[in-house]
Amino acid sequence: MAGIQEQEQVDVAAPEVAVPAAREFAVENPATGEVIAHCPDLGAEEIAAMARRGREVQPAWEALGFEGRGRILKRMQKWLIDHQEEVIAVIRSETGKTYEDALIAEISYGAAAFGFWATNAEKYLAEEKVKSSAILVKGKKLRLRYKPLGLVGVIGPWNYPLTNSFGDCVPALAAGNSVILKPSEITPLTSLKLAEGLKACGIPDGVFQVATGLGATGAALVDQVDMIMFTGSTATGKKVMKTAADTLTPVSLELGGKDPMIVLADADVERAANTALYYGMLNGGQTCISIERVYVESPVYDEFVAKVTEKARALRQGDGGAGTADVGSMTFPPQVDIVERHVEDAKAKGARVVVGGSRGHHDKGYWYEPTVLVDVDHTMLAMTEETFGPTLPIMKVRDEEEAITLANDSPYGLGASVFGKDTGHAEAVARRIDAGAVCVNDALVNYSALELPMGGAKASGLGTRHGAGGIRKYCQQQAVLITPLALKKDPHMYPYNAKMTGRLSKLFKFLYGRGDRG
Numbered sequence: 104m105a106g107i108q109e110q111e112q113v114d115v116a117a118p119e120v121a122v123p124a125a126r127e128f129a130v131e132n133p134a135t136g137e138v139i140a141h142c143p144d145l146g147a148e149e150i151a152a153m154a155r156r157g158r159e160v161q162p163a164w165e166a167l168g169f170e171g172r173g174r175i176l177k178r179m180q181k182w183l184i185d186h187q188e189e190v191i192a193v194i195r196s197e198t199g200k201t202y203e204d205a206l207i208a209e210i211s212y213g214a215a216a217f218g219f220w221a222t223n224a225e226k227y228l229a230e231e232k233v234k235s236s237a238i239l240v241k242g243k244k245l246r247l248r249y250k251p252l253g254l255v256g257v258i259g260p261w262n263y264p265l266t267n268s269f270g271d272c273v274p275a276l277a278a279g280n281s282v283i284l285k286p287s288e289i290t291p292l293t294s295l296k297l298a299e300g301l302k303a304c305g306i307p308d309g310v311f312q313v314a315t316g317l318g319a320t321g322a323a324l325v326d327q328v329d330m331i332m333f334t335g336s337t338a339t340g341k342k343v344m345k346t347a348a349d350t351l352t353p354v355s356l357e358l359g360g361k362d363p364m365i366v367l368a369d370a371d372v373e374r375a376a377n378t379a380l381y382y383g384m385l386n387g388g389q390t391c392i393s394i395e396r397v398y399v400e401s402p403v404y405d406e407f408v409a410k411v412t413e414k415a416r417a418l419r420q421g422d423g424g425a426g427t428a429d430v431g432s433m434t435f436p437p438q439v440d441i442v443e444r445h446v447e448d449a450k451a452k453g454a455r456v457v458v459g460g461s462r463g464h465h466d467k468g469y470w471y472e473p474t475v476l477v478d479v480d481h482t483m484l485a486m487t488e489e490t491f492g493p494t495l496p497i498m499k500v501r502d503e504e505e506a507i508t509l510a511n512d513s514p515y516g517l518g519a520s521v522f523g524k525d526t527g528h529a530e531a532v533a534r535r536i537d538a539g540a541v542c543v544n545d546a547l548v549n550y551s552a553l554e555l556p557m558g559g560a561k562a563s564g565l566g567t568r569h570g571a572g573g574i575r576k577y578c579q580q581q582a583v584l585i586t587p588l589a590l591k592k593d594p595h596m597y598p599y600n601a602k603m604t605g606r607l608s609k610l611f612k613f614l615y616g617r618g619d620r621g
Contacts, residue, residue, distance in 0.1 A: 126143060128141065128315075129141055130197055133468055139196055144315070144320065154254060154283065154327035158254050158281065161251070175305050176221035182303060190210065190297070193292050199432030200386060209263060209264075216270055224274070233582075244586075245583070245584055247581070254280065255283075256327070258331065259285070263386070264293035268290070272284050274574040277574065278574050284314065285316065285320055291315045325343060331343060331354050331355075336359055354565065355564075355565060356566065361517075362546075363395070365398050365506045366379075368523075382520075383397075384415075384429070385547070386431075387492065388442075392540070395494075396496050411475055442494060446474060459474030459475065475494075479497065516537045516560030523544070537560050538563075539560050557570075
């Protein structure tokens with residue numbers, strides 16, 4: 104495995120906000136451990152002021168309509184591509200990603216999202232005509248419309264500061280809401296950079312605001328907004344939901360995952376090995392829907408392990424420029440401890456490390472080697488708890504029934520994948536996995552299909568992003584009924600009389616009383 108490449112120099116300016124030193128927090132480059140910026144740790148009063156500002160300007164933003172808002176989002180799409188090298192530099196400086204991880208999984212998603220929501224928001228939120236079988240509304244017009252909630256709060260994670268933190272803001276803005284984004288205190292600089300872009304593209308002041316701060320800042324935000332979108336751990340998601348319950352604030356949560364991959368006996372082993380390694384190690388394994396555990400049917404197990412082992416040994420780890428490294432550093436220091444604990448637990452219980460297995464030889468920064476584990480089982484943390492790091496545990500199974508049982512043996516249900524040349528059979532297996540998204544002969548790329556809902560089952564979350572549901576959740580559904588030709592009094596109105604009651608009774612019996620006569 105290649106050693107660390109020479110660090111790429113990145114110029115990242117700290118936010119120009121005057122706050123007392125005691126209310127600042129440091130931002131580190133995780134590849135080097137050096138402090139690269141300080142950001143304000145905003146308190147409840149500052150969040151309340153931001154909320155007031157967001158509410159003041161929201162009606163005018165909504166009044167721009169889909170076309171007016173879409174123009175700004177499309178300008179931002181171009182701005183992101185025009186400034187992609189600057190944005191990549193900022194992303195890498197606070198995450199430790201490789202250049203390609205930032206380009207492929209952040210820039211491409213962000214650029215696509217701006218155009219997608221600018222184009223599709225009106226379609227998804229168009230007023231709908233509704234037909235009803237109810238006798239009492241015959242002759243009336245029924246409409247369903249989607250009104251922006253007003254002020255949306257987004258609490259983002261540190262692993263994808265553009266895709267997951269900022270990405271959830273785009274549909275909320277497209278729907279006509281004001282947005283306050285509270286990025287992770289580990290990776291706030293990307294959100295501040297994108298706020299500069301939106302300002303340059305003409306978004307009105309106060310429509311989009313970034314609230315930097317620690318955990319208390321996020322809690323304060325939940326108290327101030329009309330809806331909260333949270334991405335992060337299941338434990339923190341439960342706390343967000345509990346806080347939101349006090350004010351009946353609606354929530355959408357994308358939480359933890361322990362995504363399984365099943366390799367059937369008829370799989371293209373080369374394809375399966377390449378996919379397992381790439382989507383297991385992408386972004387240093389710090390992806391909610393990365394491949395976290397692999398179940399391989401015994402006839403192809405040895406071949407699969409051999410191919411993964413060979414490919415994993417060739418991975419280059421470092422923080423150099425484009426094309427010089429495959430896997431970067433880890434982003435969140437405590438996460439390195441979790442990865443190490445899971446690997447050591449597996450080794451103690453009989454697993455073998457065939458590639459990696461340590462923090463490596465680095466003088467500074469937060470690193471863990473790409474690691475492949477075999478002879479694993481469900482007594483091991485690496486197979487049952489979210490690792491969120493560059494590990495790939497591989498388990499031999501007797502048949503697909505055992506694989507399905509083990510794949511579903513988890514409190515999580517975010518994503519999954521199944522590999523087999525008989526795609527009809529592989530799809531049948533995929534449909535039996537308890538997960539919000541399942542890929543056949545692929546993994547993770549479903550996230551890039553913005554038309555397709557992405558959400559978790561079980562403890563992996565509530566609600567979805569993307570598709571119609573990914574923007575409608577930022578709206579209040581309003582039912583509208585219009586009576587165009589109104590009588591002075593409808594037959595069923597007061598005063599009641601026996602004659603009319605008898606007629607209504609006969610009508611209801613005729614309409615609903617026949618039932619199934621078979």
